[in-house]
Amino acid sequence: MPSKRDYYEILGVDRDADENGLKKAFRKLALEYHPDRNSEPEAIEKFREAQEAYEILCDAEKRQIYDQLGHEGLSGRFSMSGGGRSMDDVFSGFSSIFEDFFGGSEAAQRGKDLRYRLNISFREAALGTKKKINIPRKNACKTCKGKRSAPGTEPETCKHCRGAGKVRIQQGFFVISQNCSVCNGEGVIIKKPCKTCHGEGLEKEDVSLDVNIPAGVDTGVRLRLAGEGEVDRRNGKRGDLYVELEVEKDDLFERDGADLFLRVYVPYPIAVLGGEIEIPLLEGIKKISVPKGMTPPSVISLKGEGLADLRSSRHRGQLHVELQIEVPRQPNSKMKELLKELQAELDSGAKSRSQN
Numbered sequence: 130m131p132s133k134r135d136y137y138e139i140l141g142v143d144r145d146a147d148e149n150g151l152k153k154a155f156r157k158l159a160l161e162y163h164p165d166r167n168s169e170p171e172a173i174e175k176f177r178e179a180q181e182a183y184e185i186l187c188d189a190e191k192r193q194i195y196d197q198l199g200h201e202g203l204s205g206r207f208s209m210s211g212g213g214r215s216m217d218d219v220f221s222g223f224s225s226i227f228e229d230f231f232g233g234s235e236a237a238q239r240g241k242d243l244r245y246r247l248n249i250s251f252r253e254a255a256l257g258t259k260k261k262i263n264i265p266r267k268n269a270c271k272t273c274k275g276k277r278s279a280p281g282t283e284p285e286t287c288k289h290c291r292g293a294g295k296v297r298i299q300q301g302f303f304v305i306s307q308n309c310s311v312c313n314g315e316g317v318i319i320k321k322p323c324k325t326c327h328g329e330g331l332e333k334e335d336v337s338l339d340v341n342i343p344a345g346v347d348t349g350v351r352l353r354l355a356g357e358g359e360v361d362r363r364n365g366k367r368g369d370l371y372v373e374l375e376v377e378k379d380d381l382f383e384r385d386g387a388d389l390f391l392r393v394y395v396p397y398p399i400a401v402l403g404g405e406i407e408i409p410l411l412e413g414i415k416k417i418s419v420p421k422g423m424t425p426p427s428v429i430s431l432k433g434e435g436l437a438d439l440r441s442s443r444h445r446g447q448l449h450v451e452l453q454i455e456v457p458r459q460p461n462s463k464m465k466e467l468l469k470e471l472q473a474e475l476d477s478g479a480k481s482r483s484q485n
Contacts, residue, residue: 140155140179142154154183155183158175162175162176163176163305185203239364239366239368240358241359243358243371246372246373247262247340247373248375249346254344255382255436257343257437259341261340262337263335263337264338264357266359267331269332275330276323277319277323278319278328279323284315284317285320287312287316287317289312290309294314295307295309343439344436345387345436345437347376348374348376349373350373351373351374352374353371386438387445388435389411389448390448390451391451393451393452395423400419400422400425400452403423405417405419417429417431423452425452427451427452431448431449433447434447435447
């Protein structure tokens, strides 16, 4: 008989893991290997193995024995043939645990979540806005009220599962629950489907919704509109709508997180003599001082003139202004004469400095 694997290794946790850590680890494995979700031949064994490890390690007394004596200590105290608890008892409480993880009642079910991609301008993303969107989604059929049966008829209770929608399969001491193959987990059989929804219980509708977009969002940000997804026809609960944003590029500004970057060209006289220039902001304009003798590229950073930080409503990023010298591309005749005079003066100054 092969030796049993270490329980901590099975769950993939450290030996000092707390109950919450054990629960998270087991939930991940249960989602992957539960027979209702995984039809691979080895899934049942892996699920049973994880179930056993979780049951032992979440019990303080059994965990202490296991830590001290290993599997041998547990087999002497909880063996199937000897006194004390049997393995059937060990697993008897798991059904309630699984319901805590995945929802064991109809009340825990809700409709499908929906996705919607929304394009917005850079300024809308930077300053925040409200957008109206139209989405197609499914609602409970108005004709049959979601019952799927034609008006005047009622669904019949499934005789195979007696209306439970689930059937239990025994494999030794291990019991699993599966959807009824006759009614597909519905618990009822539809003899005369509703003609409006063709027995689906749902019909399409178009709905208009307002989406509030906070300042500072960027491409890839998802906004959750709770309860605006599709409806579950059995209990009327809706899923959520996730609006994924796509932000357009801007002609002036580039961004890095909450910081903005702007390139501005400074007239040559101001770059030499210093002075003030006007630069655009997200809202309005601002005058900044250019130091004399500016050499490009020169960067001036303005605090609080960037974007709102989504992580902190009180914080705004910086605006980094890169200053470059503006060179006239098509100078007129007067400008050419002045430039020639300037060049002559510069040459004279350079010659004088070399002689000294």
